[in-house]
Amino acid sequence: MDVIILLTILISGTVFGSFFTLAVHRIPRNENITYVRSYCPKCNHKLYGFDLIPVLSYIFLGGKCRYCKDKIRPRYLLLEIFSGLIFLLVALSHNIGIESSLYEFIEISFIYLFLCGVFIIGGIDKENLIIPNGLIIYELVVGFGYIAFKIFNKVSVYSNIVGLLAIPLLFTIINLLVKLITKNENKLPFGMGDIKYIAVIGLFLGFSGQVVAMLISLLVTLLYLIIKRIKEIPFGYYLSIATAITIIILPHITEVLEIINFIIV
Numbered sequence: 001m002d003v004i005i006l007l008t009i010l011i012s013g014t015v016f017g018s019f020f021t022l023a024v025h026r027i028p029r030n031e032n033i034t035y036v037r038s039y040c041p042k043c044n045h046k047l048y049g050f051d052l053i054p055v056l057s058y059i060f061l062g063g064k065c066r067y068c069k070d071k072i073r074p075r076y077l078l079l080e081i082f083s084g085l086i087f088l089l090v091a092l093s094h095n096i097g098i099e100s101s102l103y104e105f106i107e108i109s110f111i112y113l114f115l116c117g118v119f120i121i122g123g124i125d126k127e128n129l130i131i132p133n134g135l136i137i138y139e140l141v142v143g144f145g146y147i148a149f150k151i152f153n154k155v156s157v158y159s160n161i162v163g164l165l166a167i168p169l170l171f172t173i174i175n176l177l178v179k180l181i182t183k184n185e186n187k188l189p190f191g192m193g194d195i196k197y198i199a200v201i202g203l204f205l206g207f208s209g210q211v212v213a214m215l216i217s218l219l220v221t222l223l224y225l226i227i228k229r230i231k232e233i234p235f236g237y238y239l240s241i242a243t244a245i246t247i248i249i250l251p252h253i254t255e256v257l258e259i260i261n262f263i264i265v
């Protein structure tokens, strides 16, 4: 029975994956994302149900547009498979199966909703070096929904509130100090988009999860700087990768989280 649940999650992940590529493409252009029907970027032909099944369409159509026979970039296929696998990994690491309680099912649903925003923010920041406010608001809504659910179930949300406020406040103060000293507004250490993103990550993962995500993102950033030698740093992109990793490992690092939490109690 677990197989059916996990398979459903894997397939949902690929469906969301094809939505992510659409959202990453359209949100920075202010195009509507609720109108899901897509079009071929080459011949502009509308794509219908059969053209839009994740992974399978690509295989059946031989990686080509049905109308103009232009090659579809395999990147889309890879992204769909990739997000399906991430969804599956999250379910496996959180031990989701037929035995899971209603609480666990609702909690994992919140995690997936949050993860969707993380994917889209990462993709947009990588391509455009911006984190749209609309997505921060989306993550805030998901985060506060999750908090309300925890309060309703008498689970402490202290760490989440500290996560929302402490580090973002610290970074804002550092920014203000640097601005006072250098009198240069364009060379601040932390971007506003990054600070807001770190705040919603703290709200959702709690203070300790947020610290872990930031440490991993520093590692990821360093790796990229060394391997790829890029100049401009889409920090939100690395933060997204780190947050996805953190969500996967979170249930297995409770001792680490407790140690970090000692700072705030």
Ligand SMILES: [Zn+2]
Residues within 6 Å of the ligand: 040, 041, 042, 043, 044, 045, 065, 066, 067, 068, 069, 070
């Ligand atoms: Zn076409």
